[in-house]
Amino acid sequence: MTPRLLVFDCDGTLIDSIHAIQHAMEEAFVSLSLTPPTAEAVRGIVGLSVPQAVSALAPGAGADILASLDAGFRASSLAYRAANPQSNGQLYPGTIEALKRVHTPETVMAVATGKARRGLEHVLDAFELRSFFTATQTADDAPSKPHPGMLENCERQTGIAAAQTVMIGDTTFDIEMARAHGCSAIGVSWGYHAVDLLYAAGAHIVIDDFGDLDAALESLA
Numbered sequence: 001m002t003p004r005l006l007v008f009d010c011d012g013t014l015i016d017s018i019h020a021i022q023h024a025m026e027e028a029f030v031s032l033s034l035t036p037p038t039a040e041a042v043r044g045i046v047g048l049s050v051p052q053a054v055s056a057l058a059p060g061a062g063a064d065i066l067a068s069l070d071a072g073f074r075a076s077s078l079a080y081r082a083a084n085p086q087s088n089g090q091l092y093p094g095t096i097e098a099l100k101r102v103h104t105p106e107t108v109m110a111v112a113t114g115k116a117r118r119g120l121e122h123v124l125d126a127f128e129l130r131s132f133f134t135a136t137q138t139a140d141d142a143p144s145k146p147h148p149g150m151l152e153n154c155e156r157q158t159g160i161a162a163a164q165t166v167m168i169g170d171t172t173f174d175i176e177m178a179r180a181h182g183c184s185a186i187g188v189s190w191g192y193h194a195v196d197l198l199y200a201a202g203a204h205i206v207i208d209d210f211g212d213l214d215a216a217l218e219s220l221a
Contacts, residue, residue, distance in 0.1 A: 003106055005160035006217075007151060008133075009169030010113035010123060011046050012191030017089030017123075021046060023080055025057065028072030032065065034058070043192040047171035049114045049144035050074065074116070081122065091127055092190055094210030099132045101214060108158050110135035112150040112167070112177070117141070134158060146176035151183065166220060168213070175201035184220045186213070 011017045026036040037057045045053040054069040055061075061069070103109060111133050113120055117140040124130040135157040142149030155161060167178035170191020178185035179202040187198035187206035195206050205216045 002164055003108055003158075003160055005108045005110060005154060005158055005165040006102060007110045007112050007154055007165060007167045009047065009167075009171070009174045009191075010111055010115055010120060011089075012170035012193075013092075013168060013174075013188055014095055014111075014129070015089040015091055015123060015127065018043060018046065018192065020077065020080055020089060024073050024076040025053075027076040028054070028069050029058075031072050031076075032068055034065075034069075046192045047114050047145055047169070047173040049139035050116070052144040053114070077119070092210065098210035098213050099129070102217065103132055108134045108160060110137065110154045110158065112137040112145075112154065112174075114139050114145060114173075145171075145173035146180060148177055148181035151177060151181040155181075166217065170198075172197050172201040175203045178202070186216050186220070 008014055011021065022039055022042045025042050029036040041057055045056050048056065050070050050073055051066070054066055054073065058066060058069060099109070109132050111120065115138055117138045120136060120138050135154045137150035137153050142153055151162070151165065151167065155165065162182040165181070165183035166186060167174055167183055168186045168188065169175065170188045171193045175185045175187055175198055185203050187195065187203035189195050189206055189208045198206050204220060207213060207216050
């Protein structure tokens, strides 16, 4: 059987971490006496790397302000994690069970996330996910989504081509990245972007529960 590669997004797909992200972004803006973005606006940028995220939330801001927001967000994230050891968010229902089901000798799995490397490593350890993933890609390894660089790196690391790759994510950035790479795209409805937006971005299918993942993969095979 030809090996296949399943690439999972992290925030909004495997874990619900929106509270920590919103907290850090609000603190970054307030520290510069700027009006913090709305919760809806923050949900809209989850998945982007930090420089792209703050640029989207502060349109028209100068380079110095954007650099300060970037640094402030990172510092606040680290401080929040240190002060709240249980602030990793929580796994979505069925995550571990789904990963165990699809983790077969013919299936290689990876993560592609807008998180920094340090943040992803923390999540992998906190939720004991490391053993599932052969390759991991972060904002430190490739351009921000929706650029296909993370998926291109996964292909180089695993030797599995786009035709045998499926991206699974909750944002339009995940779906657009998959389509730019030429691979299949499964959206998840429990994350941070609306289902209609996922289909508009090119999702082949959108699932409502991790229990639906197996059937979705079968339909794409």
